[in-house]
Amino acid sequence: MKDVKETLDRIVPEPAQMSDWDAVLREARPRRRSLTIQLAVATGVAALAALFVVAPWKGSERVGILDRALAAAGDGPVLHVVFRGGWGGTLVDLKSGERKPVYGEREVWFDPSRNLVHQISRFGGVVENEEVYERNAGDRELTALWRDYRPALEKGTARVVGEDVVDGVPVYWIIVRAQMLSDVADHKDHELAQQVAISRETFKPVAMKYTRDRHALDNEVEHILRFETISVGEADFAGDPAKSLSGVAVMAGSDPIELSQASEVLGHKPFWFGQEFAGLPLTQAQEAYSATGRHEESLVTGARAAEIRRCIHAGARARNLCRHLPGAEIRGDRVYMRGPVQWSPRHTGLTLFYGSVGDNPTTFKKEDTAPLYDQPNIVLSEKTDRENVGSLLGPASLAYQPPDGSVLLMPGSGYLVRDGVYISIRAADEKNVLEAARALRPMS
Amino acid sequence: MRVSRGASVAELERLYRADFPRFVRVATAVAGNEESGADAVHDAFVQAVRNRRSYRGDGPLEAWVWRMVVNAAKKRVSREQPSAPEEQTASHENGFGDPVRSLIASLPEQQRLTLFLRYYADLDYEAIAATLGVTTGTVGATLNAAHAALRSSLKEAHR
Numbered sequence: 001m002k003d004v005k006e007t008l009d010r011i012v013p014e015p016a017q018m019s020d021w022d023a024v025l026r027e028a029r030p031r032r033r034s035l036t037i038q039l040a041v042a043t044g045v046a047a048l049a050a051l052f053v054v055a056p057w058k059g060s061e062r063v064g065i066l067d068r069a070l071a072a073a074g075d076g077p078v079l080h081v082v083f084r085g086g087w088g089g090t091l092v093d094l095k096s097g098e099r100k101p102v103y104g105e106r107e108v109w110f111d112p113s114r115n116l117v118h119q120i121s122r123f124g125g126v127v128e129n130e131e132v133y134e135r136n137a138g139d140r141e142l143t144a145l146w147r148d149y150r151p152a153l154e155k156g157t158a159r160v161v162g163e164d165v166v167d168g169v170p171v172y173w174i175i176v177r178a179q180m181l182s183d184v185a186d187h188k189d190h191e192l193a194q195q196v197a198i199s200r201e202t203f204k205p206v207a208m209k210y211t212r213d214r215h216a217l218d219n220e221v222e223h224i225l226r227f228e229t230i231s232v233g234e235a236d237f238a239g240d241p242a243k244s245l246s247g248v249a250v251m252a253g254s255d256p257i258e259l260s261q262a263s264e265v266l267g268h269k270p271f272w273f274g275q276e277f278a279g280l281p282l283t284q285a286q287e288a289y290s291a292t293g294r295h296e297e298s299l300v301t302g303a304r305a306a307e308i309r310r311c312i313h314a315g316a317r318a319r320n321l322c323r324h325l326p327g328a329e330i331r332g333d334r335v336y337m338r339g340p341v342q343w344s345p346r347h348t349g350l351t352l353f354y355g356s357v358g359d360n361p362t363t364f365k366k367e368d369t370a371p372l373y374d375q376p377n378i379v380l381s382e383k384t385d386r387e388n389v390g391s392l393l394g395p396a397s398l399a400y401q402p403p404d405g406s407v408l409l410m411p412g413s414g415y416l417v418r419d420g421v422y423i424s425i426r427a428a429d430e431k432n433v434l435e436a437a438r439a440l441r442p443m444s
Numbered sequence: 445m446r447v448s449r450g451a452s453v454a455e456l457e458r459l460y461r462a463d464f465p466r467f468v469r470v471a472t473a474v475a476g477n478e479e480s481g482a483d484a485v486h487d488a489f490v491q492a493v494r495n496r497r498s499y500r501g502d503g504p505l506e507a508w509v510w511r512m513v514v515n516a517a518k519k520r521v522s523r524e525q526p527s528a529p530e531e532q533t534a535s536h537e538n539g540f541g542d543p544v545r546s547l548i549a550s551l552p553e554q555q556r557l558t559l560f561l562r563y564y565a566d567l568d569y570e571a572i573a574a575t576l577g578v579t580t581g582t583v584g585a586t587l588n589a590a591h592a593a594l595r596s597s598l599k600e601a602h603r
Contacts, residue, residue: 004594008563011545012473015481019464021457024486028493182453 065160065172065203070153072203076229079110079146084223088123089410091402094438102400102408104128105225109235110135110142114333117142118237126400132239134330141222144176144194144208150229152176161214164197166207167223171197197221249341252290254351256369259285262443266350268384268421270443273354277439278432280354280378284371288349288381296339300328305335349383378436379426386422407437416440451499451508456492459509467513469564474517474557484517491516507574510565514557514575547594555590558583 087104102124109118117139121129135142152158153176162173178193190213197207205227209216262270265287275282300308308328327338355377360370371377386397398415402408407416407425414425414433418440427433460467464485471488472481492509499508548556554576561572569580576583 004559004591005563007594008473008548008559011548012469012564015465015468015472015478019461020486021460021489024460024489024493025453027486028490184454184457187452187454 065198066153066156066158066174068203069158069174069198070150072198073150073153073205073227074229076231076234077111077113078230078232078235079112079142080108080226080228080230080235081110081142081145081224082107082226083141084225089408091124091406091408092434093406094416094434095405107226108142109237110146111232111235111237112146116237116333118235118239123398124400126398128399130240132237140194140210141208144196145205145224145227148177148194149196149205161195163200166197166221169206170200171206172200173197249293249295249343250290251293251343252288254286254288257285257287261285261287262350262352265348266382266384266421268382268419270350270352270382271418271421271423271440272352272380272443273378273436273439274441277354277378277436280376282352282354283357284353284369286351286353288351288383289346290349291343291346293341293343295327295341297336298339300335300337308335308337347383347385349381351382352380354378354380376428378432380436380440381424381426382421384421407434409433450501451492451496451505453493453496455505456489456496456509459506460489463506463565466565467510470510470560471513471517471520473560473564474514475520480520481517484520485513487519488512488516503574504571507571510561510567510571510575511577514561551590551593554578555586555593558586559590559594562587 082105084103084105089102090099091102092099105122105125107120107122110116115135116132117135118132119130120127149158152174157176159175160172161175164171164173173195174197175193175195178191180189181192182189191211193211193214195209195211196205197209198204199206205224207221207223209221211217257265259282262285272282309330312328312330329336329338353371356372356375357369358372371379400408401417401422402415404417407414409430412426414427414430414437416423416425416437423440425433425436427436467485467488468478468481470481471484472478475481475484488509489512491512499505548559551559557576558572561567561575567575569583572583573580578586
């Protein structure tokens with residue numbers, strides 16, 4: 001039999017393909033059993049019956065809720081939603097200490113017939129980023145609101161599972177999609193569900209959450225500030241390429257300078273906390289620089305564009321097909337190939353480090369020192385111009401500007417504007433950031 | 445009423461990770477090329493995860509999955525028939541024993557599958573029988589017939 005085995009080995013050698021279990025799970029999960037069956041399995045018919053008996057939204061009233069939710073969802077071909085997600089900060093008035101939240105939001109128009117999305121991201125109401133792109137499967141909120149929400153109401157598979165108050169708005173929570181999935185950790189099945197909260201007054205969605213066994217994952221609730229389905233004519237798919245951060249590359253660095261060079265480097269009289277603040281000495285001044293770049297792009301048409309579309313839409317399973325197509329991107333109904341990065345002129349700024357310095361391991365000179373960020377420190381960064389790169393280079397790179405006399409607190413840092421200088425303060429905690437912001441004064 | 449034992453995702457994952465190369469090799473042999481073979485294995489495991497509760501436990505889980513892999517690979521063959529001539533040309537160029545390949549292709553389907561499961565998947569007679577839904581005696585007889593046909597072909601090819 002050895003000759004047969006050798007011959008067969010020659011004809012089909014050991015495969016070179018890589019396994020991809022995640023891809024299997026991704027494809028297996030979306031088409032699971034229907035919500036009705038899932039719920040019946042998960043909780044049993046008796047449990048469902050109990051729900052109808054004890055719940056205040058029982059019987060015909062419950063049906064009425066879902067009917068009214070369906071009517072409020074509208075039947076326009078384009079979905080228009082404004083989400084308020086988990087990112088944001090707190091604006092603090094430095095004199096009064098008054099605090100108010102500043103939220104990040106995203107406004108989305110989604111046309112399923114073209115699979116096209118126009119998304120505007122705003123922080124404190126100011127546009128930070130704007131993109132027009134083909135929807136990808138990873139956009140859980142859009143998927144839930146378009147593919148799951150209305151169909152679940154239409155088919156009658158949606159279920160009211162509770163009442164609540166979200167941001168002061170009384171709501172009903174509705175499960176619009178549920179799956180029983182095994183967890184390799186405990187070898188048990190768990191219910192993973194997409195829930196949508198509808199206002200008890202308008203019956204429109206006002207929040208959504210993803211739950212495991214009815215508990216919100218990561219305690220995250222996505223707020224929906226606006227929900228409507230509109231006509232194609234009412235929708236906005238124009239976009240502003242100048243506001244797009246897609247494909248933006250960022251480079252940044254810093255070099256030590258003498259403190260006497262600070263004004264020259266900044267191009268403005270710098271602010272500081274004096275030679276020492278909160279027991280931390282000013283030990284290093286730096287010239288900070290940054291630049292943004294965008295890839296050159298060329299429009300691809302015809303057979304080549306069709307090949308790229310096929311490749312990208314085939315997803316992970318088409319690894320071999322896509323290997324020779326690096327840098328291709330589909331935006332709207334167009335296909336682009338990316339070229340090299342074109343960099344903007346450098347922006348320079350000033351950084352003052354308060355804390356300990358030690359030997360700089362990147363140079364051979366004994367006199368060179370580097371800030372020790374693992375010891376207590378406060379970092380003050382200032383610049384007179386800035387690129388809008390979201391918060392990639394810290395909050396001072398946001399298009400949003402805090403009003404005079406206030407500081408925007410974000411995790412680990414604060415951001416304020418004084419006399420045309422954009423200032424960011426990094427410190428161990430919020431108390432230190434606020435104390436430092438109050439202590440700022442022009443360098444003497 | 446028959447109660448399904450069901451298979452867990454963890455069991456399927458273990459099988460997938462442990463035996464992926466063997467699955468791909470058999471699927472490649474059936475489907476005609478490695479890419480289709482890998483796709484067939486992917487499709488089969490997607491089906492296995494989706495339908496895991498229908499696994500009744502009256503045979504090895506491995507055989508239940510092998511059946512899905514073989515079926516997925518067979519589906520790929522029927523779906524991709526038009527491209528077959530091109531692939532045959534390529535195999536000539538690769539210098540693989542073309543007369544043997546042709547002979548294997550001309551064997552009855554049951555013989556081919558039995559050969560692949562025996563030599564590429566390294567399954568024993570019992571597992572092959574469970575996979576193909578036949579008795580172990582039939583597996584032995586089928587393998588004998590396939591060996592006889594192949595040996596005579598190999599002798600001719602070496603003359």
